[in-house]
Amino acid sequence: MSHDPATVARMQLEKAARVMNLDPDLLEILRRPKRMVEVSIPVRMDDGRIRVFKGFRCQYNDFRGPFKGGIRFSPDVTKEEVEALAAWMTWKCAVVDIPFGGAKGGVICNPFELSENELQRLTRRFTYELMPLLGPDIDIPAPDMYTGEKTMAWIMDTYSVFKGHSEPGVVTGKSRIIGGSEGRREATGRGVVVVADEILRLRGDSLEGKRVAVQGFGNVGSFAALYLEELGARVVAVQDLTGTVYRTEGLPIQELVDYVAEQKKQHEIGKIPGVKGFANVETLDADAFWSLDVDILVPAAMENQITQDNAPLLRARYVVEGANGPTTPEADEILFKRGVMVVPDILANAGGVLVSYLEWVQDRMGYYWELEEVFGRMERKLRKAARDVYTKAQEYQTDLRTGAYILALERVAEVFYERELFP
Numbered sequence: 571m572s573h574d575p576a577t578v579a580r581m582q583l584e585k586a587a588r589v590m591n592l593d594p595d596l597l598e599i600l601r602r603p604k605r606m607v608e609v610s611i612p613v614r615m616d617d618g619r620i621r622v623f624k625g626f627r628c629q630y631n632d633f634r635g636p637f638k639g640g641i642r643f644s645p646d647v648t649k650e651e652v653e654a655l656a657a658w659m660t661w662k663c664a665v666v667d668i669p670f671g672g673a674k675g676g677v678i679c680n681p682f683e684l685s686e687n688e689l690q691r692l693t694r695r696f697t698y699e700l701m702p703l704l705g706p707d708i709d710i711p712a713p714d715m716y717t718g719e720k721t722m723a724w725i726m727d728t729y730s731v732f733k734g735h736s737e738p739g740v741v742t743g744k745s746r747i748i749g750g751s752e753g754r755r756e757a758t759g760r761g762v763v764v765v766a767d768e769i770l771r772l773r774g775d776s777l778e779g780k781r782v783a784v785q786g787f788g789n790v791g792s793f794a795a796l797y798l799e800e801l802g803a804r805v806v807a808v809q810d811l812t813g814t815v816y817r818t819e820g821l822p823i824q825e826l827v828d829y830v831a832e833q834k835k836q837h838e839i840g841k842i843p844g845v846k847g848f849a850n851v852e853t854l855d856a857d858a859f860w861s862l863d864v865d866i867l868v869p870a871a872m873e874n875q876i877t878q879d880n881a882p883l884l885r886a887r888y889v890v891e892g893a894n895g896p897t898t899p900e901a902d903e904i905l906f907k908r909g910v911m912v913v914p915d916i917l918a919n920a921g922g923v924l925v926s927y928l929e930w931v932q933d934r935m936g937y938y939w940e941l942e943e944v945f946g947r948m949e950r951k952l953r954k955a956a957r958d959v960y961t962k963a964q965e966y967q968t969d970l971r972t973g974a975y976i977l978a979l980e981r982v983a984e985v986f987y988e989r990e991l992f993p
């Protein structure tokens with residue numbers, strides 16, 4: 571049995587609502603997005619012909635502040651996926667207590683088959699189609715799968731051209747020279763490790779010497795792996811779209827990062843950059859990855875990776891969700907019964923949006939902090955959120971995901987009752 575991501579997000583919400591006894595009227599509002607926009611994006615391809623792509627922006631909820639959420643370019647994008655990701659952004663921003671609501675965008679396209687110029691035209695036209703819905707006080711996009719600093723620069727520039735002045739605060743995840751923040755690039759992956767560290771500490775445990783497997787070696791997975799190594803853990807396996815590499819004494823992460831970065835730089839059309847071909851490591855079958863003898867598993871690729879089929883095979887004691895929605899509700903239940911602690915996405919990968927918030931604040935001040943300042947602020951807020959979620963889960967005798975939802979829903983509800991309903 572598999573559910574679409576929007577159904578998964580709704581199942582999680584409804585479970586938390588049941589456990590905390592949430593006001594059914596408020597649940598009725600929160601079960602669906604405030605706004606879902608579908609746009610057609612005509613793009614002049616390099617060969618002179620026009621192709622029309624389909625894109626979405628879901629603005630799920632803005633009770634707590636402007637909509638905030640990434641944009642994904644992938645052939646697998648669906649409306650339901652974008653809706654789920656936007657809902658998760660809403661709860662995530664509330665879990666770490668920043669004044670944002672939740673949104674997400676996606677374009678159905680294969681970025682590996684498009685040239686850089688085509689990607690630029692696609693991004694600019696998508697931005698144009700969404701113009702009236704975006705803005706530093708309205709909705710602030712960021713990178714997600716297969717988008718990055720360059721994509722954000724194109725969005726910022728397009729928006730600014732139409733406004734007639736530079737508006738850096740319209741996106742986050744930009745490069746530093748155009749108003750990005752120090753540390754944003756590393757933030758999500760580093761945050762995953764900070765949260766893992768705090769949760770393990772609460773259990774009287776530590777990252778030191780832990781064996782870790784990481785799925786996904788993009789922005790989130792690669793920086794998580796680097797920081798895990800720094801804190802004394804051993805990343806023994808990495809899996810991405812191109813393959814699975816393994817070394818029992820620990821992979822040389824920086825070399826692996828450089829190896830993938832080099833391929834990305836070349837942007838060869840039709841070639842997926844990844845770990846495949848990296849020298850002096852064992853390669854494994856994709857399925858073998860799930861039953862590896864590790865202490866911690868970090869899914870940092872995409873949704874629906876840990877399912878009822880592979881959840882019984884996991885040997886890890888912790889699953890720390892770098893990706894959004896990697897664990898299905900059925901797998902969640904299996905893991906909970908087996909005593910595997912799942913640190914949920916809306917807490918574990920919130921370092922990204924936290925530093926996005928700090929980037930937005932800096933853009934509005936026109937004053938920029940040094941790296942230590944940014945990491946310090948991120949870390950304090952993340953550790954507090956981890957402790958709050960842990961306490962909430964204990965209070966309600968439930969799993970960390972439900973604990974995180976309850977914390978988020980209490981905060982969203984509080985604002986709703988204060989502001990009340992228009993008209």
Ligand code: NAD
Binds near residue numbers: 785786873
């Ligand atoms: P990315 O495009 O930088 O990297 C994606 C990685 O996942 C690549 O290594 C790719 O090969 C791998 N991958 C994709 N499908 C896979 C599959 N089926 N099996 C194995 N590997 C696969 O993307 P990212 O920004 O690192 O995002 C990864 C996840 O983290 C997504 O779920 C995203 O929503 C989430 N996330 C990202 C951020 C951020 O700041 N970038 C913040 C919060 C959450």
